[in-house]
Amino acid sequence: MQTTAFESELSALIVQALNLEISPGEIDPEAPLFGEGLGLDSIDLLEIALAVSKQYGFKLRSDDADNERIFASLRALTAHIEKHRTK
Secondary structure (H helix, E strand, O other): OOOOHHHHHHHHHHHHHHOOOOOHHHOOOOOEOEOOOOOEOHHHHHHHHHHHHHHHOOOOOOOOOOHHHHOOEHHHHHHHHHHHOOO
């Protein structure tokens, strides 16, 4: 699976923020981030949201009705950030 430069940047941010014991390149951009994919949980979602806020200048809200779609995969999260980032 081909990964874009921004997907690579975001996967590195996720690995660093969550102290994952995998390399950023091991995150499949189409695989689910939660459950059976990367296996993240709701606490991980909060950590990712905080890291994204600091890095890209906008907040991911825990009460957003679209969170399931936004966090569906690395590719979905990347697309959302690219659309809303301020830095």
